[in-house]
Amino acid sequence: MTHGTGGPLVLLHTSPVHVPVFDALRDRHHPGLGLRHLVHEGLLDRARAEGPEAVADEVGGVLARAVAEGAGAVLCTCSTLGAVAEARAEELGVPVLRVDRPMAAAAMRSGRPVVIVAALPSTVRPTLDLLREESADTDGTTFVGSLLVPEAWERFEAGDRDGYLDAVAAAVDGIAPAEGAEAPVVVLAQASMADAAARVRTPLTVLSSPGTGLAAAAEAAGYRPE
Template sequence: MLALLHTSFVHVPVFDALRDADHPELALRHLVDEELLTRARAEGPDAVASDVESLLMTAVEAGATAVLCTCSTIGGVAEDAAGALGVPVLRVDRPMAAVAASAGRVAVVAALESTLEPTLALIRQEAAGRPVDLRTLLVEGAWERFEAGDHDGYLDAVAAAVDGITGVDVIVLAQASMADAAGRTTNGAPVLSSPRPGLTAAAVRVAKGAADAAR
């Protein structure tokens, strides 16, 4: 079983749909705690580290063999909990960051400022010393639309911001909630989102764990 840690309920149907389309045999358990993001934004991601670990430990005790954190702001904190949990803990945005790190010029787009630095740090980590030209774009007002439940308005605002980006090789949508904005853009550069590759990477780890256990 794969446990998914979310900071918004909107991610639950998104990842259920991806599971149904790509990994129908994968059992999911969704953990949603919106307060984690609220506190991480106000106090920094480290402020929620113990709460994240406790929440994930409960999931592991219930049978989760791997964990996927879908929140970019607290992804690093979740990964750091792996040692205490004894199971793989993955960030949903790491596979996306690995692709971006292979490009020369990367634009990172976010609706939350708290997401930008963790995403930049992750891309630099994946670049492993290779030069990457990173620039950022914070979509002003988009998150307020998201919080108000105006999902179409949120995605349209993100897509409009992406359409204004020039002079890059790839564009990164830093938050999982932005994924559907990729289909609304007219920008010619590749636009990367995290949910599908992140879930695929986690499904591989679950399958590997099951195969190892069966030996």
């Protein structure tokens, strides 16, 4: 793995709700890791309306400024923008990671069917593409389905975090394998969904991205526990 230059790990967010989540994960699992947060809500708004490629240059500009200011590595916490962020790594000269790649890799390694749960339509295609990339190490036959929960995003935008997480958890609890079919792995496609995993009652495996994504980025940035 390519490692960072020793500067802080910069996190690119499209919502401020992610800042305390990742700070808490850092304090719990990576004490001493230098984090810097950049919040650009407008990037997601445009990507939803025009597609992720429409904001690729703007994302590249944000990341280039972060590197110029000393970033040792960058983690994009937005699943919709993850691919366009990752694509800038070579030109920037530092690791650029998407938060959901380790989660996707774990899902595909399971060898079981995968169900993507997303609150935004713009998240589904990038997540499907990512899972297909990660299936390169498997036989490529894993079934992947998706479940969209638009009512959850309405609550998120209204600032009702509990309502958002409860709606996601209820959707996950409603997933049931067909009779005789193998139980699927559930992928929570958006980082903001992570806490819904603690609210589900289902026995299914439910994967979220913040913890494993931050761990991978910390390693890429050259973090070493004190």
